[in-house]
Amino acid sequence: MKKTVLVFALLILALLLLFQIGKYATLTNNLRFEIVIAVIAVVFFFVGVYINKKGLHKNINNKQEIDHQKIKALEITDREYEVLERISEGLSNKEIGEKLFVSESTIKTHVSNLLSKLNAKRRTQAVQIAKDLQILE
Amino acid sequence: MKKTVLVFALLILALLLLFQIGKYATLTNNLRFEIVIAVIAVVFFFVGVYINKKGLHKNINNKQEIDHQKIKALEITDREYEVLERISEGLSNKEIGEKLFVSESTIKTHVSNLLSKLNAKRRTQAVQIAKDLQILE
DNA sequence: ATGTATTTGGTACTTTAGTATGAGCCTTAA
């Protein structure tokens, strides 16, 4: 919010400055009228592009960022989260074990703990819940 | 592409028109210089906003729209797709059967066919592949 | 140094998931 105010204050100052420069330049015939108009147009065109992009990016980022605090709040450990990511990639317990260099039994333990922490009955449901909670993309 | 060319052509025409109007108005003292500048600025500000929004919307939509043609290309039937959606919601075969008012056996058949059509070994992998192919959100 | 949490792993078991095969019913196009 403070940023927005600052940006608009600077814009108004820039506008006034361009007014005076343009007026003086044309009156003294140092600059052609068309060029002043063109500069104004280009500048404000890019100002519009810039402001619009900023506003949209906030919405996009909010939908993609993962909530690390919520992971901690659910008491999901680092290792369990790693397993969760692999599950969402469609790997089996055995495959996850191979990727993380541990036994399938270990993965089963992690999965079982994950399911109870996420209140899920199945790994597919765990992925769905995790995405709803913005824990996974 | 044709649209883009048309828009830019109109923009150039508008720019030239504004040039002449502004020049004539100021020379004949019918309009103050500041007002011309302000109009130009406002117009091009919104032009920038508009063009930027159009461009971004295409990218956003491409990431969210599901590719119905690809579904047909993979020979996935309507019923199979319904089952796929339920799988991605985290339901079991039994629960899917209850929701669609058919037996668990039927769902198993659909799932088995789905997996082979998607080249997946597990339902979790099927969901992942489907999302990559923009078949699921 | 003792307690706590994490990670690891095993056994034994139950429950889902998934495959293979066959078959009946319905709709639609040739």
Add this chain to the structure above:
DNA sequence: TTAAGGCTCATACTAAAGTACCAAATACAT
């Protein structure tokens, strides 16, 4: 009216997934 595709369902089986319980090694803080 056949043929084909889609939906349904069953049986019998194998393969994963998931639960419950136990136990040991590590790390880290008080």
